[in-house]
Amino acid sequence: MPKTDKARRYGEGREALLAAVVHVVADKGLRGLTYRAVAERAGVNNTLIAHHFGSRDALLEAAMQWASERSIQLSDLSATEEVDEDFARALVDMVASDPDLQLFQFEMIFESRRRPELRPAVLKLYNSYIGSLENALMRRGYTSPASLARAIFAALDGLVIQQLTVADPESIYAAVVRVGELLASQPHFEHAEPAGPATRIQS
Amino acid sequence: MPKTDKARRYGEGREALLAAVVHVVADKGLRGLTYRAVAERAGVNNTLIAHHFGSRDALLEAAMQWASERSIQLSDLSATEEVDEDFARALVDMVASDPDLQLFQFEMIFESRRRPELRPAVLKLYNSYIGSLENALMRRGYTSPASLARAIFAALDGLVIQQLTVADPESIYAAVVRVGELLASQPHFEHAEPAGPATRIQS
DNA sequence: TCATCAACTATGCATTTGCTTAGTTGTATT
DNA sequence: AATACAACTAAGCAAATGCATAGTTGATGA
Structure with missing residues (x-):
C-alpha cells in the first residue's frame, strides 16, 4: 500500500502537496516527482497541483522555498x-x-x-x-x-x-x-x- | 545545436553510449537520462541501447561500473x-x-x-x-x-x-x-x- | 567469396507524463 | 439565503518515453 495522507481538510491541500514533494523526491528521486505521485502522497487529486502551482517546475521551486524555511x-x-x-x-x-x-x-x-x-x-x-x-x-x-x-x-x-x-x-x-x-x-x-x-x- | 559525437566507427557504439550516459546525467540529471538523449549524445540510434544493455536500468548500472573503473x-x-x-x-x-x-x-x-x-x-x-x-x-x-x-x-x-x-x-x-x-x-x-x-x- | 553473426537502424506501440478544460463543492460575506 | 470565489475533482489529450519487432550493414573467419 502506498503512503497516502488521507482525510485532508478543506484548505490544507497546498501545504500537503509541498510536504509530499519532499518525501517523493527523497524516496523516488526527481525522476519520480510526477503530478500523480505527489498527489497520491498528499491524498489529493493530481490536477490540484496545476491549480495551485501551475507547473511541475513551479511546484519544485515552491517546495524548495518551503523546505528551506523550515x-x-x-x-x-x-x-x-x-x-x-x-x-x-x-x-x-x-x-x-x-x-x-x-x-x-x-x-x-x-x-x-x-x-x-x-x-x-x-x-x-x-x-x-x-x-x-x-x-x-x-x-x-x-x-x-x-x-x-x-x-x-x-x-x-x-x-x-x-x-x-x-x-x-x-x-x-x-x-x-x-x-x-x-x-x-x-x-x-x-x-x-x-x-x-x-x-x-x-x- | 545539441552535442553529438558523430562519425563513430563500427564497434564503438557501446563505449560511446557509456560515455554519453555520464554527460547526459551530469547536465540533465537522471530525469533527462532517456534512450533518445543518450543516443543523440553518442551519435547512434536509440534502439542500440536496448540491444547492448536491455533496459534503462541495466544501462545505468553498466555506466556506473564503467565510470568507477576510470x-x-x-x-x-x-x-x-x-x-x-x-x-x-x-x-x-x-x-x-x-x-x-x-x-x-x-x-x-x-x-x-x-x-x-x-x-x-x-x-x-x-x-x-x-x-x-x-x-x-x-x-x-x-x-x-x-x-x-x-x-x-x-x-x-x-x-x-x-x-x-x-x-x-x-x-x-x-x-x-x-x-x-x-x-x-x-x-x-x-x-x-x-x-x-x-x-x-x-x- | 560467401556464410555467419554482431553491431546497428527504422518503425511502431502501449504506457506514462504534464497539463487543459469543464465542472463541483465548501466557505465566507453580505 | 443568496452570491461569489477559492479549493477541489473528473475526464481526457498530445507529447514523450521505454522498449519490442523486424530488418540492414559491416567485419570476420572458413
Whole structure:
C-alpha cells in the first residue's frame, strides 16, 4: 500500500502537496516527482497541483522555498558553541530521524545547477549555514574563520551524505567527534568572548 | 545545436553510449537520462541501447561500473603524501576541468539508495577512497586513522560539491588548504615511515 | 567469396507524463 | 439565503518515453 495522507481538510491541500514533494523526491528521486505521485502522497487529486502551482517546475521551486524555511535544523546546530559529543549525537540523530529533508535538499543542490530559479534559495541555505558557523568560529577566536567554516561545513555535509548512503551512524558519529577534535586543536579562545582579549589556546 | 559525437566507427557504439550516459546525467540529471538523449549524445540510434544493455536500468548500472573503473582520479589524489597546496590545486583543477564525472558519481551515490544493484559499485568507490586515505594517514603515524580518514574524505567530498554548485574555485582552494593545515596540526610522523619508530610531531 | 553473426537502424506501440478544460463543492460575506 | 470565489475533482489529450519487432550493414573467419 502506498503512503497516502488521507482525510485532508478543506484548505490544507497546498501545504500537503509541498510536504509530499519532499518525501517523493527523497524516496523516488526527481525522476519520480510526477503530478500523480505527489498527489497520491498528499491524498489529493493530481490536477490540484496545476491549480495551485501551475507547473511541475513551479511546484519544485515552491517546495524548495518551503523546505528551506523550515530547515532551521542544521543552521541551529552549526551555531552551537562547539562541535562536541552532544553535537555529534544531535547531528547523527537528526539525519537518522528525518532523512527525507536532507535528501531533498541534496537533490535540490544538484538540480540548482540546471535550474537557475532554484539557485537563490540554494545559495541562501548554504550561505546561512556557513555564515552562522563562521560567526561562531570568529567569536571563539579562530584565525581566518571563513575558510575554516567552509571546510568544517563541508566535512559535516560530507558526513551527512555518507550516513544517508554508505556508512553506519556510529562511524559517522565517531568522524563528527573527530572533526570537533580537529577544531579544538586549532588556536582559539577557551570560551566565546564577544569582545576584548581572552586566553588563547595554542593547541 | 545539441552535442553529438558523430562519425563513430563500427564497434564503438557501446563505449560511446557509456560515455554519453555520464554527460547526459551530469547536465540533465537522471530525469533527462532517456534512450533518445543518450543516443543523440553518442551519435547512434536509440534502439542500440536496448540491444547492448536491455533496459534503462541495466544501462545505468553498466555506466556506473564503467565510470568507477576510470575514476582512479580522487583515489590517486587521496594516496598523495600530504594535503598541501599542490594537492589543493590538483583537486580544484580536476573538478573544474571534468565536472561531469564528479556530478555523475554524486547522482549515482544518491540513486544507489533506491537501486540496490548500484550499491556494490558505490560502496566500493567510497571504501577505496577512504581506505587509501586511511592507509596514507596510518603510514604517517596519525592516531585512529579510520575516523580521521572518514572525516577528511567527507571534507574533500563536501568541498567538491560546493565547487560544483555554490562556490568559486578559489574559495574551495583555500578551504582545501585549510583542511591540510588541520591535518598537519594533528600528531603524526614528519615523513612517511613504513616501519620502526620515527619523530612524532606534536603540533 | 560467401556464410555467419554482431553491431546497428527504422518503425511502431502501449504506457506514462504534464497539463487543459469543464465542472463541483465548501466557505465566507453580505 | 443568496452570491461569489477559492479549493477541489473528473475526464481526457498530445507529447514523450521505454522498449519490442523486424530488418540492414559491416567485419570476420572458413
